[in-house]
Amino acid sequence: MAFTSINGNVVHYELIGEAKAKNLIVFSNGLGTDFRIWLPLFDELGDDVSVLLYDSRGHGLSGGAEKPFGMADLVSDLAGLCDALGIRKATFCGLSVGGLVCQGLWQARPDLFRKLVLCDTAPRIATAEIWSERMSMIESGGLEAAADGAMQRWFTPVFHEEQKDALAGYRLMMTRQSKAGYLSTCAALRDTDFSAVLPTISVPTLFVVGDQDGSTPPEVVEKGSTLVPGARFEVIEDCAHIPSVEQPEALAALLQDFIRKG
Numbered sequence: 086m087a088f089t090s091i092n093g094n095v096v097h098y099e100l101i102g103e104a105k106a107k108n109l110i111v112f113s114n115g116l117g118t119d120f121r122i123w124l125p126l127f128d129e130l131g132d133d134v135s136v137l138l139y140d141s142r143g144h145g146l147s148g149g150a151e152k153p154f155g156m157a158d159l160v161s162d163l164a165g166l167c168d169a170l171g172i173r174k175a176t177f178c179g180l181s182v183g184g185l186v187c188q189g190l191w192q193a194r195p196d197l198f199r200k201l202v203l204c205d206t207a208p209r210i211a212t213a214e215i216w217s218e219r220m221s222m223i224e225s226g227g228l229e230a231a232a233d234g235a236m237q238r239w240f241t242p243v244f245h246e247e248q249k250d251a252l253a254g255y256r257l258m259m260t261r262q263s264k265a266g267y268l269s270t271c272a273a274l275r276d277t278d279f280s281a282v283l284p285t286i287s288v289p290t291l292f293v294v295g296d297q298d299g300s301t302p303p304e305v306v307e308k309g310s311t312l313v314p315g316a317r318f319e320v321i322e323d324c325a326h327i328p329s330v331e332q333p334e335a336l337a338a339l340l341q342d343f344i345r346k347g
């Protein structure tokens with residue numbers, strides 16, 4: 086557990102291993118989550134993989150929620166964190182809005198990339214109307230008003246049935262996020278379309294999606310993958326929006342294979 090200051094805000098991060106390791110993976114989390122969503126992966130990844138986790142602005146223990154922010158800020162925070170830690174090159178793995186942050190980072194700082202993993206994400210997620218509706222709902226009813234819908238999209242019916250304690254825990258993770266931080270991140274999602282950026286990606290890229298993802302369904306993620314020259318597309322079975330939680334072994338196997346090849 087470590088803290089630094091980037092762009093005037095405190096950033097909560099954890100570097101496990103070496104900043105200069107060849108097998109460094111930098112993970113960027115999704116809306117309403119913090120970096121703990123990646124922890125179930127680590128038993129599966131192997132000792133030779135170094136990892137950087139961080140809480141994005143307005144989420145987890147990172148600051149910056151009090152002033153509105155957008156995608157450019159989220160991208161600049163990740164670039165600043167990499168620079169502050171002396172990271173020269175890494176594989177970036179972003180989930181959902183974290184995947185958009187990684188696409189924006191490619192646009193701003195391609196020098197940082199060894200490889201890219203885009204997990205349950207797309208160049209544009211949902212529509213401006215959907216984000217505006219969600220923001221109105223949360224402005225009036227708080228994060229609690231959006232929590233049951235989010236859990237339906239995040240996890241499969243089997244997870245709901247068989248992992249009730251974990252479901253309650255992840256629901257608390259969402260409802261305990263900063264309302265202002267969540268709303269700014271929704272605005273960033275509403276205003277972002279990286280469709281023109283994907284064709285410029287020239288590092289090996291892997292797209293991954295859960296077969297039951299309710300936020301970025303497989304057909305949406307597959308369509309995004311066709312925009313990146315030579316990209317690989319994989320579907321994880323029995324999984325919704327957060328494979329690192331619901332199918333960590335399957336995601337870790339894909340990551341291990343991907344970072345070791347080529």
Ligand SMILES: O=C(O)CC1=CCC(=O)O1
Nearest residue numbers: 115116181182235238300
């Ligand atoms: O729909 C959700 O709540 C999940 C989600 C959409 C964008 C993101 O980062 O998470």
